[in-house]
Amino acid sequence: DVKVTQSSRYLVKRTGEKVFLECVQDMDHENMFWYRQDPGLGLRLIYFSYDVKMKEKGDIPEGYSVSREKKERFSLILESASTNQTSMYLCASSVDRYSYEQYFGPGTRLTVT
């Protein structure tokens, strides 16, 4: 089974802190994604990556950056956390850019105070 793990289930940070959310997949997938999930808005794509060191902006990249130094790991970085970034963050991976099925991690619920 594909396993996507995220470094934390719950995280509380202060406004202005730099926050790292880590995601690791164990099935050699080419694609990795970061979404945020908010009530009434569904999932919105922040960034995605087709390959190591490759990244592309999603629909809401402002205030975020990403890093993919190794194929299995995709990090989401909040350079200076703000309260409007309080949300559920979901990481996902897929075999390649043509695959429909995405495999999701359990999510990180981030609270910025």
Add this chain to the structure above:
Amino acid sequence: AQKITQTQPGMFVQEKEAVTLDCTYDTSDPSYGLFWYKQPSSGEMIFLIYQGSYDQQNATEGRYSLNFQKARKSANLVISASQLGDSAMYFCAMRPNTGGFKTIFGAGTRLFVKA
């Protein structure tokens, strides 16, 4: 602009009955895929079913079927013989086969199955 609309924020269904979750979409891409995910209270998204825009037959996966009506741009999920474990959030999603291959999700429908 591409968009997924799920108009039912919440729905109730009696155990063992069938339920339909609505989904409409908007896209100008000629080729695309439509699918549904389930999110139980544990939070992890589970892929349920996929329908290609050129597929002639509606997709089925066990108790799940996708009622695809291309002219109406709808892709409703039908769950037959509901079980208590079906209580969850359900998301409709679409991904075009061109451009950036980005997946777009709807706002979701929370399904409650009553015993």
